[in-house]
Amino acid sequence: MIQIVDSRTIAAGMRAESMHAVAARIIPVELDFPEPGPVVRGRLADLGGLRISSIRSNVTKVERTPILARDDLAPSLMLGLQVSGSSLVVQDGREAVVRPGDLVVYSSTSPYTLVDSEGYRQHQFRMPLERLAPPRDVVRQVTATRLSPGHPVADLAAGYFRHLADRPGAFADAGADAVSQSSMELIRAVISTHLDVTSAATKASLEATLQLRILEYVRAHLGDPSLNAARIAAEHHISRRQLYNVLAAGGISLGDWIRNQRLEGCRDDLGSGLSQRVTIASVAQRWGFRDPSSFGRLFRAEYGLSPRQWRQTATKAQPALASDPTPARL
Structure with a gap:
């Protein structure tokens, strides 16, 4: 289920109360808005046990008192992905500036x-700790901490979660529960690799997310011909044969998937x-097509x-598309 949030559709005198109600659906918090009041736009989505909020707002402070x-x-973990600007996150005696x-x-x-x-500019992903099942005391070690910036697993996770927030409906088509579980495995892998935890659980998480991490790596490099x-295969420390087997288990043909993406x-x-400002050949090259003729076919x-x-x-349909209230990307 996807819910569009737009404070402009609410009478000015009711916006603050309504936006607090929206926030409570994500997680109950106190909000500080500057005058003349709330400006909020975005979407909420549920994928299995994962609740996604993709919000841009003028709220200057969010506080879980x-x-x-x-x-x-239910005890939950929130993963925040900073979209633009910078935010300060404070919890458990630590603070982190995220960009x-x-x-x-x-x-x-x-x-x-x-x-x-x-103003608030994050994608947020909330999941029950019971389903995430992190090792004891691990959560307190990583709250209010930038998770391994520059680490390959964290970088790929950031790309995956950005894509998930931008197009939750597309992932829902693939099965909300499966997407939710894979997402939690990936978060567990990010946390474990950040703490350099060596355990059977960490190894299992990395193995469970291998296909997802491969696809996100490919997605991030589609423009490279x-x-x-x-x-x-080399980037993921596996053989080409294992690469093909991992993808085949998900019904994916590598060449076809790359071409379709x-x-x-x-x-x-x-x-x-x-694209009116650039040639069609330039668009094709940006996405890794070397030959304009074969791209056209x-x-x-x-x-x-x-x-x-x-x-x-x-282009002719642009006026109709512009009237769509759904924010395509925040």
């Missing part, structure tokens, strides 16, 4: 504070209206229109 930390909410692309965790079971003078199976990227760019075979026809059709 000591009283709220003792409420009836775009940084991951940070905070727990519902103790007070925490998020501060950003420019030299991307190939040997390089992908690149075509989708080209289709989205050509339909955005921004592949595009027509997949979508039934040439790239030029698709761009013209999408």
